[in-house]
Amino acid sequence: MLVSAPLAGSVRVPAGGSRPDVGAHQVLSVSGESDGADAPGPVLDPAGRGVAAFRRGILGLQAVLRPLPWRQTRAPWPVMVSEVMLQQTQASRVVGPWVDFVAQFPDPGTCAAAPTGAVVRAWAGLGYNRRAVRLRAAAAAMVERHASQVPADLHDLLALPGIGPYTARAVLAFAYEQDVAVVDTNVRRVLSRSVLGRRAAPGELQALADALVPPGRGWAWNQGILELGATVCTSRAPRCERCPLERHCQWRAAGRPDPDPAAGTPVQAPFDGSDRQGRGRLVQRLRAGPLAAGTLAAAAGWPDDPERAERVAGMLLADGLAVRDSSGALRLA
Numbered sequence: 001m002l003v004s005a006p007l008a009g010s011v012r013v014p015a016g017g018s019r020p021d022v023g024a025h026q027v028l029s030v031s032g033e034s035d036g037a038d039a040p041g042p043v044l045d046p047a048g049r050g051v052a053a054f055r056r057g058i059l060g061l062q063a064v065l066r067p068l069p070w071r072q073t074r075a076p077w078p079v080m081v082s083e084v085m086l087q088q089t090q091a092s093r094v095v096g097p098w099v100d101f102v103a104q105f106p107d108p109g110t111c112a113a114a115p116t117g118a119v120v121r122a123w124a125g126l127g128y129n130r131r132a133v134r135l136r137a138a139a140a141a142m143v144e145r146h147a148s149q150v151p152a153d154l155h156d157l158l159a160l161p162g163i164g165p166y167t168a169r170a171v172l173a174f175a176y177e178q179d180v181a182v183v184d185t186n187v188r189r190v191l192s193r194s195v196l197g198r199r200a201a202p203g204e205l206q207a208l209a210d211a212l213v214p215p216g217r218g219w220a221w222n223q224g225i226l227e228l229g230a231t232v233c234t235s236r237a238p239r240c241e242r243c244p245l246e247r248h249c250q251w252r253a254a255g256r257p258d259p260d261p262a263a264g265t266p267v268q269a270p271f272d273g274s275d276r277q278g279r280g281r282l283v284q285r286l287r288a289g290p291l292a293a294g295t296l297a298a299a300a301g302w303p304d305d306p307e308r309a310e311r312v313a314g315m316l317l318a319d320g321l322a323v324r325d326s327s328g329a330l331r332l333a
Contacts, residue, residue, distance in 0.1 A: 050248055054195070055214050057244035061224035066231075069095060071223065076150035076175035078102045083170045084135050084162070089126055091230070097125050109148040111139035117332030120321060121287045127276075129283050133320045133333075134162025152176045170222075179218040181209030186229025189262035190245075193233060197250025198261050235262065278302060278312045282330075286322060290331035 065071060068091055070082035081102055085094045101122050105111040111119060116136055123132035138160040142148060150171060151157055157168035172178040181187075183206050191205055192198065200208075213221050232239045240252050251261055271277055278300040285291060285299040297309040313330055316322040323333050 051212070053248060054212065054245065055221070057248075058224040058228065059214065059217060059220055060244055061227050062220045065223055065227050066091070069099060070174075074175055074177065076152075076171060077107050079175040080138075080150055080163075080167070080171050081105075081135065083167045083174075084131050085126055087131060087167070088128055093126065097123070105139075107148060108139035108142040108150065111136055112143045112148075115333070116320065117286075120283065120332055124284070124287060127280055129280075129321055130319050131162070137161035138163055150175065152178075154180070173218045173222045177219045179213045179215055181206065181213050181218075182222050182226070183209050184226070184229075185235075186233070187225050189235065190225055190229045190233045192261040193238075193251040194245045194249040196261065197254060199259075199263075275308075275312050275315070278309065279315065282309075282313060282316060283321060283332075286330065286332045290325065290329040293328040293330070296330065 070079060073079065078098075082094065082098050085098055085101075104122050105114065105119070114136070116133060119136045120129055120132045123129055126132075141160050142150060145151075145159075146156065151160075152172065152175075154168055154172060157163050157171055158165065163171075166182055166184055169180045169182045172180050173182055183191075183202075187209060188202075188205055191208055192200060195208065195212075228243070228245075232243050240246050240249070240256075243249065243252075246252055251257075281301050282291070282296065282299055291299055296313050297303050297306040300309040300312060302308050313322070316330070317324065320333055322330050324330055
């Protein structure tokens with residue numbers, strides 16, 4: 001059984017808000033609903049055996065989800081903020097900044113009206129600060145195109161700056177409770193191992209995930225499968241004995257052979273000594289105020305390499321994170 005410890009401390013979450021009438025959402029069908037009893041074997045086969053058992057296993061995880069604060073709201077803007085923050089950042093690091101951010105910017109209009117620098121300052125502790133700039137740009141687009149509301153349509157969401165397929169689908173599933181599947185690294189790992197027993201192209205995995213969403217259970221389904229991938233079916237040392245899909249997992253039944261079906265995710269270059277580290281140092285220092293041109297190298301952590309510091313500062317300018325004033329000093333945009 002999957003067991004999770006609650007996060008320490010209490011948090012306040014935004015009000016849930018009302019759910020709009022978004023209409024029916026068509027998904028790919030999985031033939032048959034027979035569960036094939038609970039016998040070991042493929043989760044899915046041409047006759048659709050095992051589908052119900054697979055769905056029960058995932059939906060049963062709703063009772064043990066980690067108490068992450070964005071799971072306690074259906075308000076679209078806070079949900080969108082959480083999904084952008086969770087990109088490449090562990091959930092435990094997001095909790096505090098998310099609570100503070102949605103308190104400071106409770107809706108798209110407030111975020112769009114704020115200077116870029118204010119939004120970047122509120123992003124402190126999360127890294128990948130370009131996400132803050134893009135989120136503010138998305139908020140401005142929602143003010144202009146959607147009367148300051150987060151759209152409930154996939155195409156409208158994808159048209160927003162910085163909102164990709166995963167984030168758009170996550171907003172539909174977690175704010176509007178539509179029956180769409182979200183597919184990130186965790187979900188790809190669960191499906192590749194348990195259902196397919198092999199690697200698959202992104203399009204195949206998305207189609208499979210969409211087909212498996214139980215009608216009317218999009219929120220619970222997606223939260224469950226994401227939780228499973230994040231806490232049990234992990235990249236390293238998966239805890240198969242704690243997995244509700246253990247008896248139906250293709251990879252487990254084959255003895256967990258190499259290569260792992262979930263292998264192949266690109267490994268990011270080391271952070272220490274990287275340009276990313278210097279960028280982060282510069283942005284963190286800029287949160288306190290402007291930097292004179294001659295101080296960039298020390299602020300970036302490369303006192304003997306001013307050319308590298310200037311190059312990285314140019315990246316901040318190009319990304320809209322910073323601007324230069326008339327004196328040549330660098331400051332947040």
